[in-house]
Amino acid sequence: HSADYFDFAGCADKEAAVKLLQEAFDNGLIEKVTYDAKRALHLLTPLGIKLEALHDDVLLQAYLLDGERGNYDLLELGCSYLNSSLMADRENALAQAADITLQLCDQLNPRMSEMQVDKVYRDIELPIVPVLYDIERAGFLVDTKVLAELSVVMDAEITRLTQAIYQLAGREFNVGSPAQLGDIFEELNFEVSKRTTTGKISTSRDVLDELAEKYELPRLIIEHRELAKLKGTYVDAFPSLVNAQTGRIHTTLNQTIAATGRLSSTDPNLQNIPIRTEMGRRIRRAFIPADGCVLLSADYSQIELRLLAHVTQDPVMLESFKHNEDIHERTARAVFKARTPEELKEKRRVAKIVNFGIAYVIGPFGLAQRTGLSRHEAKKVIEDYYATYKGVKKFMDELPQQARDAGDIVRSIYGRMRRLPDLSNRNGQLRARAEREAVNMPMQGSASDIVKLAMLHVDAALKREKLHAKMILQVHDELVFEVPRDEVERTGTVVKEAMEQAIKIDVPLLVEIGLGDNWMSAKP
DNA sequence: GGGATGGTGC
DNA sequence: CACCGCACCATCCCA
Numbered sequence: 001h002s003a004d005y006f007d008f009a010g011c012a013d014k015e016a017a018v019k020l021l022q023e024a025f026d027n028g029l030i031e032k033v034t035y036d037a038k039r040a041l042h043l044l045t046p047l048g049i050k051l052e053a054l055h056d057d058v059l060l061q062a063y064l065l066d067g068e069r070g071n072y073d074l075l076e077l078g079c080s081y082l083n084s085s086l087m088a089d090r091e092n093a094l095a096q097a098a099d100i101t102l103q104l105c106d107q108l109n110p111r112m113s114e115m116q117v118d119k120v121y122r123d124i125e126l127p128i129v130p131v132l133y134d135i136e137r138a139g140f141l142v143d144t145k146v147l148a149e150l151s152v153v154m155d156a157e158i159t160r161l162t163q164a165i166y167q168l169a170g171r172e173f174n175v176g177s178p179a180q181l182g183d184i185f186e187e188l189n190f191e192v193s194k195r196t197t198t199g200k201i202s203t204s205r206d207v208l209d210e211l212a213e214k215y216e217l218p219r220l221i222i223e224h225r226e227l228a229k230l231k232g233t234y235v236d237a238f239p240s241l242v243n244a245q246t247g248r249i250h251t252t253l254n255q256t257i258a259a260t261g262r263l264s265s266t267d268p269n270l271q272n273i274p275i276r277t278e279m280g281r282r283i284r285r286a287f288i289p290a291d292g293c294v295l296l297s298a299d300y301s302q303i304e305l306r307l308l309a310h311v312t313q314d315p316v317m318l319e320s321f322k323h324n325e326d327i328h329e330r331t332a333r334a335v336f337k338a339r340t341p342e343e344l345k346e347k348r349r350v351a352k353i354v355n356f357g358i359a360y361v362i363g364p365f366g367l368a369q370r371t372g373l374s375r376h377e378a379k380k381v382i383e384d385y386y387a388t389y390k391g392v393k394k395f396m397d398e399l400p401q402q403a404r405d406a407g408d409i410v411r412s413i414y415g416r417m418r419r420l421p422d423l424s425n426r427n428g429q430l431r432a433r434a435e436r437e438a439v440n441m442p443m444q445g446s447a448s449d450i451v452k453l454a455m456l457h458v459d460a461a462l463k464r465e466k467l468h469a470k471m472i473l474q475v476h477d478e479l480v481f482e483v484p485r486d487e488v489e490r491t492g493t494v495v496k497e498a499m500e501q502a503i504k505i506d507v508p509l510l511v512e513i514g515l516g517d518n519w520m521s522a523k524p
Numbered sequence: 525g526g527g528a529t530g531g532t533g534c
Numbered sequence: 535c536a537c538c539g540c541a542c543c544a545t546c547c548c549a
Binding site for chain 2: 178179196197198200202203204205225226229230233234262269271272273274275276280304444447475476477478
């Protein structure tokens with residue numbers, strides 16, 4: 001083979017150039033191999049060029065073969081997978097890139113078959129590229145007026161808090177500086193025990209919570225931090241990120257970052273928009289649909305817990321989901337022997353925390369911290385939990401060794417692979433961490449598979465049904481759509497069906513649909 | 525520029 | 535004693 005490049009920028013007759021490119025890219029008989037197909041779509045689509053017969057994307061291949069190598073630069077991949085010693089060719093960098101891409105593809109395809117990640121590649125990662133592209137291009141409409149008003153409100157509140165903090169501290173200082181806050185703690189003779197890794201006084205949230213029981217100042221610091229965080233990260237940042245052409249915010253969905261197969265979102269990250277606090281919810285209300293549309297949010301209900309039931313085959317948990325029970329309530333009754341309504345209320349709270357914690361292999365320490373139980377009580381709770389969910393216990397105990405036997409590899413249900421070399425590390429702490437990551441992968445990784453499959457199914461179903469809803473975001477277990485008002489009902493049905501039937505596992509998948517005039521009110 | 529610290533989400 | 539999985543991003547502060 002040979003490689004060449006086309007200097008589009010230096011071309012006098014742009015129209016003729018586009019036409020030439022179009023003939024090649026539109027032609028479904030000419031198979032294309034890319035490095036970063038989503039980027040190619042961003043470049044080609046505005047020129048009116050379709051990318052047909054996308055056969056391979058070496059960036060995705062490299063990610064699926066090793067999701068934890070941070071660097072996917074083409075030359076780095078070349079060094080790792082090609083025999084030839086590569087030197088960056090400054091003269092012919094573009095031709096070289098094309099050449100390396102094709103060579104890599106030939107190397108990586110057989111490796112993918114060997115490692116059995118070809119299925120997740122062909123069925124999920126490669127076909128989802130245009131769906132992700134469409135989401136990025138669609139963007140999310142934001143009411144900047146709501147944000148501007150919020151900014152003023154927050155500013156006034158931050159100023160008020162700052163003055164009150166100065167009063168209590170006895171002097172002025174930079175409230176945003178943990179180091180200076182630490183100095184204040186010393187001056188006020190607060191009993192501060194926890195230190196950071198670098199020996200400084202810790203001013204983290206749990207330290208502040210502790211101190212807040214006795215003092216006013218830390219309470220105000222907590223409030224100040226919340227507001228400063230929300231204002232700085234979201235309210236004041238978003239207006240400048242609104243695209244001048246579209247008037248919308250266009251995030252980037254990264255497909256090759258998370259080791260578990262999740263997407264990540266940057267510039268801005270729309271996957272961590274606040275929801276917990278009242279101020280946070282007010283920010284969510286700034287995310288709105290276009291005129292004539294409503295927002296539709298579709299959430300998988302407890303997808304990771306359902307997957308826990310599926311992969312562990314725990315009979316109690318399977319049964320519970322099959323009967324569509326409230327799993328936290330079931331746990332409260334079965335594990336914590338809740339009987340009366342009052343008991344149930346409190347024990348359900350703890351049960352919920354344990355259920356969520358279990359996916360991360362929560363220990364007595366972590367559970368105690370989250371529930372307010374003592375370490376001793378937390379230990380007992382975990383024991384009781386495993387006594388009820390024996391299949392879960394067995395799975396937790398056996399998976400790390402199974403993974404070691406498989407060559408320090410764990411997989412999601414669709415065959416997505418995660419390498420965990422530290423499963424065999426002699427350092428106990430690193431090994432323990434790898435074991436937690438191993439246990440988490442079947443849940444988080446499989447959930448990623450399912451949501452991605454769902455995105456493909458929904459995309460196809462909307463096209464098939466000639467519906468005009470646009471998918472505008474994915475937030476791990478949630479899909480957000482902008483839907484024309486007169487199609488809301490049918491779209492809801494189609495989306496729910498496509499998501500719930502995305503894959504067949506041993507428990508039903510349940511999707512909750514919400515509608516609203518902003519992202520907050522659309523949350524089911 | 526980058527580590528340390530802290531804080532949002534699922 | 536030790537921190538519980540996956541991300542992104544802000545500010546501070548020293549280099």
